[in-house]
Amino acid sequence: MSYRFLKGHGTENDFVILPDPDGTVHGDLPAERVRALCDRRAGIGGDGVLRAVRDEDGRWFMDYRNSDGSVSEMCGNGVRVFARYLHEHEGADLPIEVATRAGIKTVTRAGDGLFTVDMGSPEVLGDTKVTVDGATHEARHVSMGNPHAVTFVDDLAEAGTLLEEPGYDPAVYPAGVNVEFVRRVGEHHVEMRVHERGSGETRSCGTGACAVMVAAALADDAPRGTTYTVDVPGGTLRIEWTEGDRVLMTGPAVIVAEGRSDL
Numbered sequence: 001m002s003y004r005f006l007k008g009h010g011t012e013n014d015f016v017i018l019p020d021p022d023g024t025v026h027g028d029l030p031a032e033r034v035r036a037l038c039d040r041r042a043g044i045g046g047d048g049v050l051r052a053v054r055d056e057d058g059r060w061f062m063d064y065r066n067s068d069g070s071v072s073e074m075c076g077n078g079v080r081v082f083a084r085y086l087h088e089h090e091g092a093d094l095p096i097e098v099a100t101r102a103g104i105k106t107v108t109r110a111g112d113g114l115f116t117v118d119m120g121s122p123e124v125l126g127d128t129k130v131t132v133d134g135a136t137h138e139a140r141h142v143s144m145g146n147p148h149a150v151t152f153v154d155d156l157a158e159a160g161t162l163l164e165e166p167g168y169d170p171a172v173y174p175a176g177v178n179v180e181f182v183r184r185v186g187e188h189h190v191e192m193r194v195h196e197r198g199s200g201e202t203r204s205c206g207t208g209a210c211a212v213m214v215a216a217a218l219a220d221d222a223p224r225g226t227t228y229t230v231d232v233p234g235g236t237l238r239i240e241w242t243e244g245d246r247v248l249m250t251g252p253a254v255i256v257a258e259g260r261s262d263l
Ligand SMILES: N[C@H](CCC[C@H](N)C(=O)O)C(=O)O
Pocket: 013, 047, 066, 071, 072, 073, 074, 075, 076, 077, 078, 146, 147, 178, 196, 197, 198, 199, 202, 204, 205, 206, 207, 208
């Protein structure tokens, strides 16, 4: 039986959206179905899947899955794309409160094709180490509801090919980790690459960009309320860590296509 899907991206972090309002279309969404959908040759292609299902409070829940089929708590680029899909294809008003495994995230319109998501408060959990291409780097452990290791480098090429998952301390990250490499470009301006848990290197990672901004703002001793520009391979995000200890991320969200599949 075929079903409806949409395809979208935020700074080229791309997703297959599966409308499933009462949860009867996809059931528990088996991992092999997610892998098949995300396959860029035999499937639709994506870094992850956003299943749209209403929760017991009637809120839309973003059931986020990585392209390997694993479950993650939150997806920052994904929640902007999810909000645009709900507004334009399900008649939802903006601002919208989206339920996620990392709590409620409020998304507002920030301009033409731009959306701001309140990503909540970061947790800064100390220092750790990651290894890539035989080199060990200091990293900052930051949680945005999902785990991140932020490493400052002088050149993003130090991250190597990122075809393999960087090494990390499993005692610190028992469920795996998203690893970001960040280079300072200028004042309150950084660029990054990311190896995502469950998806590999992606063109962008919203929660990762927030973790990077938090680590950079701490290192710069920047006052709360400062906004950073974070360049990712797929575009640019602007991120503010407010005086109220909320991380507000603004960036694009694009719905590329809608169709039917029976994958
Ligand atoms: N691309 C997503 C992050 C997914 C994180 C996922 N890879 C994990 O296992 O936490 C974002 O925009 O925040």
